[in-house]
Amino acid sequence: MTSYWAEYAWLADGCYADVGFDVEDGRFRRVNVGVAPQAGAEILRGITLPGLANGHSHAFHRALRGRTHAGGGTFWTWRQQMYAVAARLDPDSYLSLARAVFVEMAQAGYTAIGEFHYLHHDQRGRSYADPNAMGAALIQAATEAGIRLTLLDACYLAGGLAETGYLPLDLVQLRFSDGDVDQWQSRLSLLSDRDQVRIGAAVHSVRAVPAEALSVISETSGERSLHVHLSEQPAENAATQAFYGGTPTELLDDHGLLGPSTTAVHATHLTDSDIKTLGGSQTAACFCPTTERDLADGIGPARRLADTGCPLTLGSDQQAVIDPFEELRGLEMNERLATGARGRFTPAELIMISSEAGYRSLGWSDGGRIADGALADFVVVRWDSVRTIGSDPDQIAYAATAADIDQVVVGGRAIVRDGRHQLGSAAQLLAAALDQLETP
Numbered sequence: 001m002t003s004y005w006a007e008y009a010w011l012a013d014g015c016y017a018d019v020g021f022d023v024e025d026g027r028f029r030r031v032n033v034g035v036a037p038q039a040g041a042e043i044l045r046g047i048t049l050p051g052l053a054n055g056h057s058h059a060f061h062r063a064l065r066g067r068t069h070a071g072g073g074t075f076w077t078w079r080q081q082m083y084a085v086a087a088r089l090d091p092d093s094y095l096s097l098a099r100a101v102f103v104e105m106a107q108a109g110y111t112a113i114g115e116f117h118y119l120h121h122d123q124r125g126r127s128y129a130d131p132n133a134m135g136a137a138l139i140q141a142a143t144e145a146g147i148r149l150t151l152l153d154a155c156y157l158a159g160g161l162a163e164t165g166y167l168p169l170d171l172v173q174l175r176f177s178d179g180d181v182d183q184w185q186s187r188l189s190l191l192s193d194r195d196q197v198r199i200g201a202a203v204h205s206v207r208a209v210p211a212e213a214l215s216v217i218s219e220t221s222g223e224r225s226l227h228v229h230l231s232e233q234p235a236e237n238a239a240t241q242a243f244y245g246g247t248p249t250e251l252l253d254d255h256g257l258l259g260p261s262t263t264a265v266h267a268t269h270l271t272d273s274d275i276k277t278l279g280g281s282q283t284a285a286c287f288c289p290t291t292e293r294d295l296a297d298g299i300g301p302a303r304r305l306a307d308t309g310c311p312l313t314l315g316s317d318q319q320a321v322i323d324p325f326e327e328l329r330g331l332e333m334n335e336r337l338a339t340g341a342r343g344r345f346t347p348a349e350l351i352m353i354s355s356e357a358g359y360r361s362l363g364w365s366d367g368g369r370i371a372d373g374a375l376a377d378f379v380v381v382r383w384d385s386v387r388t389i390g391s392d393p394d395q396i397a398y399a400a401t402a403a404d405i406d407q408v409v410v411g412g413r414a415i416v417r418d419g420r421h422q423l424g425s426a427a428q429l430l431a432a433a434l435d436q437l438e439t440p
Helices: 059-064 075-086 091-108 133-145 181-188 211-221 234-244 248-254 272-280 289-294 302-308 324-339 347-354 356-361 393-398 426-438
Strands: 002-011 014-024 027-033 042-050 052-057 110-117 148-155 160-162 165-167 197-203 226-230 262-266 284-287 312-314 378-381 405-410 413-417
Touching (some): 014 393, 042 405, 052 091, 052 356, 059 075, 059 091, 091 110, 091 133, 110 197, 110 226, 110 356, 133 148, 148 181, 181 211, 197 211, 211 226, 211 248, 226 248, 248 262, 272 302, 284 324, 284 356, 289 324, 302 312, 302 324, 312 347, 324 347, 324 393, 347 356, 347 393
Parallel strands (some): 002 042, 052 110, 110 148, 148 197, 197 226, 226 262
Antiparallel strands (some): 002 014, 014 027, 042 378, 160 165, 405 413
16 A cells, blocks of 8 residues: 645535555545645645546657648548558557557556557458457557556448448558448457456548448447547538438437447537537447647537536547647637637536546546546656646646656556656657658
């Protein structure tokens, strides 16, 4: 058992001073407020937050950072650059890149990651000897980085959706597809939960998964976390309306995919009816503000979704930025720009969205909070940096950045101390991984 004393800590109902707690068998024990440090307790200077969840990640997109901005373009032109990276990866290079990215995430304060995984097969669309070799690379990378991982294994069956119907897969997309939903289901059945790993399911989008497969996926996912890209682009809505006569949300609802175990990613371009349907089913919505602004996707109706019953979560998506504070501030700042009003979300709401709600959407219902019996995942934010000094403790989220993370603990084990990950420099790991990816 290890005892800690936090100068300040975020608990379920707010930020408190002088918080003591023990960690035993990877869980919090005896959390007390307003206490002096016990003899031998580790002192946590600054503000201690519950572990932060990255609800939506594509690790391999990190190879695109700072390389997609020449000439402008759209989401669809960016996608072609993403496909070019996807075509070069194999299990070894994927392991190296994902490990480096997960180390970068851990140093930024993320303790649990939802990896939306659709890069399944080799460059010609053939199964590896281990059908889940690429998923295994992600699991190994997360294990070595010391973080929790929910592998959201995505079904991907078509090359897109037009008014006239589904398009065939192109050459790169062959890597993403199992051919049909039954083969996807069979491959998914080979994966299982383990310590610090959960296996979830995903529908890439209604653009990539025809309606007849959706009910099968709903039955297969069961109690697993189920995530889906939803209405990220107006073109998706237009094609779905033209072909099916309804919105993507309506299509998912008709096939039983909405509910408390489901998370709609982006949920940017929704009708009033969509918002009501998502809220009424208590489907979560994962916003990725740094990606949605980078790709000019638009500003989603976050406050309206929350007010109708949707739990909100946050993700880094395409890794243009890996910084949980940028994401949570982006959620609030986008609302301010869209409405002309401040304080659309309270600091306490933003912390909860970044932690407990994210953990729950990834299948870790016992994490994301500092409370007796919860998973002992927490991060310590420096209160004395040039960015944070002078801030009120309960408003630290508006001042801090990833650079202010001093310590990260997952399951009671410190993986980041003094801002440095146990595996060493994230920059060096990334440089090596990117070099490996560039080498023919």
